[in-house]
Amino acid sequence: KQLFTLHTVQVPVDLIRFHDIWGPTVGSVEGQEWKNHRKIINYGFGPSTLPIVWEESIHQTETLIDRWARDEFVVKSPRTWMSRIALHVIAGIFFDTRMDWKDTESSNTNNDSYTSSLPNAILTIMLHLGVLFVTPRWLLGKLPFEPFQKTNKAFVDFTNYMLELRAKVLEKSDEVSTKRSRTMLESIVVAGSTNLSDPTVQPLSKESILGNIFFMMMAGHETAGNTLGFALLLLAVHPDSQNQVQQEVDDVLGERPKSDWSVETDYRALQKGYLGAVLTETLRLYHPVQFVWRTNVAETTVYDSTGDSHVVPANTLFCVNFAAAFSNPSTWPQAKISSAKRADLHFSRALDFNPTKWVHTREVTDNPTHWPFGQGGRTCPGKAMAQIEMVAVLATLLKNYSIELVITEDVLKACGDDHRIARERTRDDAIRRLEDDVEANLTIAMLKDLPIRLRGRFDETSP
Template sequence: MASVLQTVATFVEVSVDRTVPALIESGRYMSPDFGWAKLHDTFKEFDSDMLLVVSPGANMLLVADAEATNQITTRRNDFPKPTHMYGGVDLFGKNVVSTEGSYWRHHRKITSPPFTEKNNSMVWLESLHQAQSMMTGWVGEEGKATGPLKDIAAQSMRLSLHVISRAGFGVRLEWPHEEVDRLIPEGHSLSYKTALERLLENLIVVMLTPRWILKYSPFQLHRVANEAFVEWGKYMREMYRDKRNEVKLGESREGMDLMGALVKGAGITTESLNAESNADPEKAGATSNKQLLSDEEILGNAFVFILAGHETAANTIHFSILFLAMHWSSQKRLQEDLDAILGDKPISEWDYDEDVPKLFGSMCGAVMNEELRIIPPVIGIPKSTLKGRPQGLQVNGQHVTVPEDCLITLNTAALHRNPKYWPHTSEEDLLEFRPERWLLDATKTNANTDDDTYAEEDGMNFDGPDKRPDTASNLLRPPKSSYIPFSEGYRSCLGRRFAQVEILAVLAVIFKTWSVELDVSEHLTDEELATASEEQKREAWNKADARARYLLRNGMMTIITIQMRKDKVPMRFVQRGDERFKFG
């Protein structure tokens, strides 16, 4: 591996010794989604898995090396998170995502307790319910197939939002076909669901626009965004008030109860609330200073749970469905494992303790893992070094010095395609969705193997680095820190298991009964398809597949997570056995 200093010299050579066209061309490394556009190509081009980009404004270290990634993520104080990049998520208050150092440890200790294996059983049940509701909305009560669906990404977002709302905050949201007329509560102009959905849809507007402009702007976009922001703030404060009242009365509810955990973790107890209400009104305000989190921080963490708790899972569900539509052999293998695990049991009898470990270690888990390898939610995880504090790394037997005040990007898109770490048949194979690479013996089913990975969560020290594996024990275990879809170390995602349980449940519900296909109606109408030859079907499918591949490479853009934003890939669901395109 070339050293970092050699890499610096290469970039300097590009910017100094070459002609202007070469310098202009080097600007490709500074584009917003450069990590996705280049994947591992840049590291291959410079023959190094660590590159230092030197510029007048700041230096940036790009990392696609597992050994370096492991050191950076475990040395939290040496390589802190650049929190200035996360100010936008502080809409309602500071939180576990936007803080660092001792302040972050304080938030982490308070926000971690709800994310336990016991509470994930509620995530499982709600995910099963919401997945069934989503499919019913698509196919109808007696439906056997859907028409072309272009909104699978949006519907996956809705599903995940419903899951976090119910499992985390006790509010069940309904799908359009389930909704009944509900009065908007007094004091509100939007329903709970509408306020939340509109806030998330307009999140970038709210983040980037000064609050006074948002409030007084004559533009419709600003008015809609501001109303959603104000209304959702009201709903959160009402949830917080209601939770304080529950605690005051000594009541509690079963399950994850994220708001309740925040209230209790902040030191708000039955005794403290009753003491506060009995205190001299002129002195009552003083007791609020004893809270371990302020009211704003409680609301800030509640909001970030919802924000972070739905996009990762939703993206994985959407892209897993798309990839399976493009790869029939993998879809068929998934369905075979689901049959072996779940048999003929109705969904109401699916058991969390019995079935989830098997799903995690089967083709269902392999599909999830491979999607997260191909499209990790965040393609560039930011770290940094502090001013006046350069840091050393040991990489491939070499000592490497990372300059002071340097931005660091852990390039997950490149790391997950680094040929050093992944079984592959060719360089092109590393770019392909092939969940079978996770199966240790692709000739055998993994469906009947109990996996003990989930048990490792019990007794976990949330104040230390997260050492739980991301994959089941009977699936491929990539080298340490070469697979980081949920980040790594101390700052790995709190809701990782939450997301994994949700994804496994949704994939199981869908593919136990249904198959997904690319829609070819732009190339063959339904009438033409009824009499089309296999050659004609394949030609139409190939065109749809080519368009999907084009959008996966050229239609992606990052706002919070990476998503397909330039267009959509239409798909259809049919009952198993009624498939028309067994290609890919």
């Protein structure tokens, strides 16, 4: 906590600058410059945005379920689909562009100036972020290999789309400023390009406007997508928790049509209740930001948990390890499982998934042991957006469907066609894989697919 609040401790901007594909962004600057960027992006998260996040997330989930029907409701890689849904919601909120689930190849542009549609360019860039970060811009278009060529085309298209959209907003900036509901792009362009009534806000260069839009797309895409992906897997291995969510979703939403579900009442009830607790517990065990960097610009005294002080020399690099802090067994009691069983299940953290601990304590904003959205001035500005999106997706899915693990024919055969034993074996294997197959670098992901299946809650076909 001290590292998020001491004024001598800052973000090591030199380490973060690789994100600056267009120009400096809120994530790569410090001091007064950061305050200015932050004020500008905060305009994008105004109250009119949140109901749109809610509605778009519900719409995207409904259409995704239709898409999954084509695969008989087997979802091979939950995380991939959930990252896609997060991107679709971002496209809706940021650009008022509705992405659909068609294969990318089929959504080409009708405009000769571009090689791909805006949704396609967004998708390609997000899938090739690594290429974009490590390749100098001048080299990107010259390398004759497909990933570089594809990324370069998407990068050029995306830049031109953004510039065109920015120019359109500036042409009608008076009209846009008085709109009740603005896209993220409109809010940032207006706040960052014109002199607002707030004299403390300095205009940003067009490169920084583009950079901030892109940075927020990145920050809001894998984070929410990964969390939802892990939440689906955890609910599949913990059917009791899933039942509790479904019970709550039924109580809160009843038989009302989705068009009546509201962000003011329904979202708030679900976020405060067990569904919000499931998401908080998922963020504790599989946090999408595994660590962040900080550095101190002057000698700094920090205190450990026993109260002892430590003097840290200036320019020390700190790795704030979210993953370790959120799983420290001295803070977070483990589930009561015999050590033999725990060893057999590879000491998987999935065993310790227990949302109940959050039901009454989650709203504590200054929790010293768990801060999934950060602490201090750099707290995540997308927190409300992410929470609304994640609650909307899970509520829409679990209202009519249950999530279960996929029992393969081989396992069923090996278990002598006994479905109960096969289910147990599949669950144990999934719990092991939720430890063994998890790769945690800067962010976290399953290395290999762990499929799930949706089953209609009101179907009677389950064996």
